[in-house]
Amino acid sequence: MVLLEMKILLSYSKNHFDPTSSRVSKYRYTSAANIASNLYRLLTNYGDVEYIDSGEFESVRNKEYDYIFGIANNFEKIIKLVKFKKSILIAVNMHPTKRNKILRDFISANKLSKSSYSAWDMHPNNFAKAIKGCSQILLFGNSITRNSYISQSTAPEKIITLNYGSSVPAKLANNRKTHHNFLYYVSEVGLRKGFDIIQGLFIDLHQKDINFSLTVVGKCTNRHYQQQIYDLQKILRGKFKHIDWVKPGTALYYKILSSNDYVIVPSLEEGQVGSLLDCIKSGLVPLITNTTGYSYAPFGYLEKEISSDVNHRILLEAISTSNTNYREIRKKSLNYYKKYHESWSKKLASVLDKLLNDSDVWPKFNFILPVHNKQNSIYNLLCLLNHPLNKYRNVDLHIILDGCSDNTSSVVNKWIKKSRRFYQVRVSTLNDVFEVKSNNYGLKQSNGDYSVIIQDDNYIYDRYFLFDFAYVLQTFHDYAIIGGLAGVNYYPLGTKLSGSGQIAMAKNEVYWRQDLQTSEELIKYFYEVDACMRGPLVIRNQLLEQHGYLDEVYAPLYQDDIDICFRFKSIGYKIGVLLIDVVNASQTIANYDSKMMKKWEKIIVRNAKIFYKRWHPSSEKNYIKISHSKIQDGIIIKYLSHIIYRTDGRTLLKYCMDKIYAFIFQ
Structure with a gap:
């Protein structure tokens, strides 16, 4: 919805872009002109836009606006001089404290002369004041740029991070045979x-x-x-x-x-x-x-x-x-x-529309958690999951009790009553249909932007992972599914593989798991793979509605997650992994008896045959790795989380008592 009666102030640089002048600026192809002109063009769809040079801040004294958009220069002065509903800081650099430290450290480490500094290299403190005083930050950069702000105590939800593109027409010409x-x-x-x-x-x-x-x-x-x-x-x-x-x-x-x-x-x-x-x-x-x-x-x-x-x-x-x-x-x-x-202005338009219409700028995640007989561990798992969901807030959680014959239901209800939450929780009951059908039950009721499938033995210790997932999904729009536990690449039957990590070369399937066991370097990237394993598995809801849900031919379990990844790949989408701090405790399979294990092994063989008959994986994996810097928790918080919310269901007190007992008697 477009509102045409708003009053908006845009403070930027008239030296780079001036809508009131017919003169073509010699700086029209600079990033400043590119961003300022696109902001001005898009904001005029919402009402009257007053454009000023950031040095003209006195000209707006005592005026009233619905929204203020402005670069850091004199931003803190403008928000003191005028009345406004919301203020959006336009940032095109790293946080000033981080920026200044990087430059000082480089000078010191390389014993460079202080004459290396230019007058504008070091950012003044008023930039930090602008960051604290604004309602939202519209940041042009990537995850590293974003994290420079978060590391200086800026709340992740305050920062909207966008790429931008060049406004200079391109001419491609390079036919040389050597490249030096x-x-x-x-x-x-x-x-x-x-x-x-x-x-x-x-x-x-x-x-x-x-x-x-x-x-x-x-x-x-x-x-x-x-x-x-x-x-x-x-x-x-x-x-x-x-x-x-x-x-x-x-x-x-x-x-x-x-x-x-x-x-x-x-x-x-x-x-x-x-x-x-x-x-x-x-x-x-x-x-x-x-x-x-x-x-x-x-x-x-x-x-x-x-x-x-x-x-x-x-x-x-x-x-x-x-x-x-x-x-x-x-x-x-x-x-x-x-x-x-290249199409950055379309994304900017979408963000502005949400900001100016008071919509949530963060996409909604629907969490789907099927649970089967986890009375001893589900409370810890839910307490742990509550942290990232509360941090992000634009979520809901659907707990599906699937054929529980123990006390799981009572434990879940106890957690619902005791937990402090900023999101909705609902509980459904199914008659032991197992994970393919129970996940589909949840997926078909999701109403947000993305569905997140987690298992009842996935313990997520990453409190900010949803902000990273949202950034990746909003930036890299051609990725249909992303996983947080591990990726996997499949190969033709009979392929011989060698390398680090988990490799399977069975008669019925050949795959290579892609996680930290494969390479510790993968933690630095958002990387493309053939498919992702559950825990968590994030899927675009729009694609599910258009192209179908998990294929229940794989019911009761196994290979359905891999199959849907290949289905979306077949229509032109990509599959990616952004590794998070999650433990897959394998608590369901660990409790199977020999009879159930034989049944499980038959299902694996059957479903692998279905998969290979339907899909024909290639040996070539010409995939790209995109640099990504995750939002980091403090080391102490992360360490304590792993102790307090244990995957074996023990409380902290029982854990400590067990340690003391082992120390004395063993």
Whole structure:
């Protein structure tokens, strides 16, 4: 619903974008102009928008607005001068405290002169005041940018994190057979943009007599970096070129981009680098640090160090990449940009619509928890689950008592009465239909954006995981299902596999589980797989309604979760994993007797045959890994959670008494 009578104030930079002027700004292709112009265009759909330069804050004294949108500069002054309903801070950098610390630490660690600082490198305290004073933060960046705020005690629910895209028209042209041309293209050559790393890295490559060319585009922030440019010209000679600034969209701009293979931006701190997006859009492959705000680095991230073996390895790998591999990497890089950055204004429009209509900006999760005979453990499991659900709030929980013949129902009702919650809980009873049908029962009653299937022996110790899941699902829209426990890749029958982690090479199925046992590095990524295992399993409700629920041919259990992943993959969607702190205690299977285990083994064989008859997994797993930084709990809180909410159902007191008993008598 669009409201046309609102009064909105937008405070940005008239130097970059001014809707009252007919003059075309020379900065019209900058990130500031891009964001400001799109905000102005979209906000005008809701009423009267007054646009001011952030330095003109006195001009709005004593005025009244429904909403205020503004960058950090003078934001804290504006909210004191006017009356308003809500204020939204537009942030395009990391939290000032985090930013300042990164720069100071880099100067100290590398014993650099204080002349490295430019006047605007260090953010003043008024930025922090603006963060505290606003209703919401509209942050352009990625999960690392977001976590710089959360680490400084900003509530996760206050931050809406968005990608944005380049406004410069793209021209793709690169038909070279060798790829050793590097472009460092930035708005400013200086400390924050990592030029010290550039200088050290390329001098070392030159001294090792490696063939390359380096083009630097950008104005120096001070005399210190002007001298560095001069020194680099003398050392590298014909391998080096510096251009003060090039206007985007000109013939010279496209000539420079088409003459290079890689854009290298080792920034120490950013929100999301606009010039980097411009280059990627035109086909250059990114070589970046993890603080550029960009989440895809095909060669891995550069380290924020002047002398780094990792950085040398990445550049040498880039230079030695074959023409065929380069084209494949370039294609992936372009596809990533097009999918997750190019249509950014549509996502911005959706967020603004929710903000201006007082809708919840966070998507709703419906939790489905089937339970069978867990009287000794379900109370702890629910107490633990209550933490993340209360943190996120826009959730509901559907507990399905499936054929419980013990005291589980009474324990669940006791928890409902005693627990402090900010969400709704409902309880249903089924006649022991087991997990495929009980999960479908819950899925078909879900009314939110996403359904979350968890099992009655999944213990989730991650209090903020829903904010991470929401970010991933809202940002990477072509992922139909994501899992938090583990991913799995399936292979043709008879395939021989070797490597770390759980590998199954049975007659009836061949798969390789993808989790921390496979590689500890996976905790740093949101990564693509063939399928996800339950616990938790998050599914887009809209896709379930359109393409069907769990296939009950797999009832009572096993392979239904893998099957639905392959079904969504077959219509063009992806499956991903974002590992969280969850323990699958396997408490159901552990209680099976030999008769039940034989029945279970027959079901596994039967369902694997159904799966392989229906689907034909490939041996090729050409999947991408997207960098993701999770919201972290404090170490003490996490440790205590694992002690207090034990998977064996014991209370903390009983746990401590058992430990004391074991110490004395054993």
